[in-house]
Amino acid sequence: MILILKNLATDDQIDHVLRRVEEMGLQHHLSRGTHRTIVGIIGDEDQLREEPLRAIPGVAQVVPVLPPYKLASRDAHPESSIVDVSGVKIGGGHLGMIAGPCSVEDPDRMFRIAEKVVASGANLFRGGAYKPRTSPYAFQGMGEDGLKLLREVGNRYNIPVVTEVTDPRLVELVSGYADMLQVGARNMQNFALLTEVGKSKRPVLLKRGMSATITDLLMCAEYILSQGNMNVVLCERGIKSFDPATRNLFDVAAVPLVQQLSHLPIIVDPSHATGRPDLIPACAMAGLAAGADGVHIEVHDCPEVAKSDGPQALLPEQYDQLAGQMKSLAALLGKQFSTLPGSPNPSASDPQSSINSETVV
Structure with a gap:
């Protein structure tokens, strides 16, 4: 899961986002760009879907890395089924x-x-x-x-x-x-x-x-x-x-x-x-x-x-x-x-x- 933060997100808001991720028992990776700051999250995405991540102050967009349909996904099952x-x-x-x-x-x-x-x-x-x-x-x-x-x-x-x-x-x-x-x-x-x-x-x-x-x-x-x-x-x-x-x-x-x-x-x-x-x-x-x-x-x-x-x-x-x-x-x-x-x-x-x-x- 990737969190894209708002352009004007403050340092306090960024720290709050990271704390919330840690409280969920997940790992995070902060990347600051010229125009964007993103937070990569590593852990159980099923748990993440149950959390209102968009409601955290400073978060602009939540982008899932894997599709929500895990069993139907070709990522989980590369070969075509018969x-x-x-x-x-x-x-x-x-x-x-x-x-x-x-x-x-x-x-x-x-x-x-x-x-x-x-x-x-x-x-x-x-x-x-x-x-x-x-x-x-x-x-x-x-x-x-x-x-x-x-x-x-x-x-x-x-x-x-x-x-x-x-x-x-x-x-x-x-x-x-x-x-x-x-x-x-x-x-x-x-x-x-x-x-x-x-x-x-x-x-x-x-x-x-x-x-x-x-x-x-x-x-x-x-x-x-x-x-x-x-x-x-x-x-x-x-x-x-x-x-x-x-x-x-x-x-x-x-x-x-x-x-x-x-x-x-x-x-x-x-x-x-x-x-x-x-x-x-x-x-x-x-x-x-x-x-x-x-x-x-x-x-x-x-x-x-x-x-x-x-x-x-x-x-x-x-x-x-x-x-x-x-x-x-x-x-x-x-x-x-x-x-x-x-x-x-x-x-x-x-x-x-x-x-x-x-x-x-």
Whole structure:
């Protein structure tokens, strides 16, 4: 931690600052410059964060040397982490390909969509059984019946399933059916929920809140990690903007920025970021080109009758075309989409497609 003192700080104020640091059991180093005086502090930064350092007379600015998200930070974990979701790897050159409808709906439709996205190469199937909706009168999901159906789809097509959990009280129930728990944008800062999914044994897909900064996102990931669950995948899904041309603003720069700051994998969700099927392919490719560890896309075979978010869903044939393009781009980037457990790896015999080993968490 570094304290930058005010230009007109008196000697008495400087001595008081040093005494306060010593009273906290910490060491200090005073450096007087021509225009600035700074105090370097050595010790437990967790203790420092609990102290109102800015309130000490003479202090102008408090600058942390290490980020507050210690477990999520790349400083603490230099190697990129790989998250294993029931045999499907995300991170470290392995790409997740999440696809499916916004909501779990009738069985025939779910099986049809799953069959088509799996044939296109999807390696995780998504669908919401519990839906946090802006209106209390909108479709709220099928609940546990939806979870059971989602599990049936996963078992039939041997594909891991991811679904949103909206309430701390539902974590145990949802964990009994899903391979991966999603914390949606509206719940990103639901700290009670983050704590509970952190205690679970399931990998977590943490979506960026609609008005959240990068630090906010990583601090929420820290909540999960601090409970012992190190299997966290971040998701850039767009942030609020003044421009109504798209549903949200797709912050593609968040991908390389997060990867500089954190070892956690990060994927992109162009469906929620744009809300427009005509923009999803370009934004999906842009996310991969920026270094994303996967893509999350909503797919529906009849969007006009979808229970939720039909207008932003791709048709299966549109998704199939995009999937082929994403695979080609991944090959150019030296990465590969993870295959489903038990499926042959099409690039296993290609020495050019080998992935550098990374730490698996």
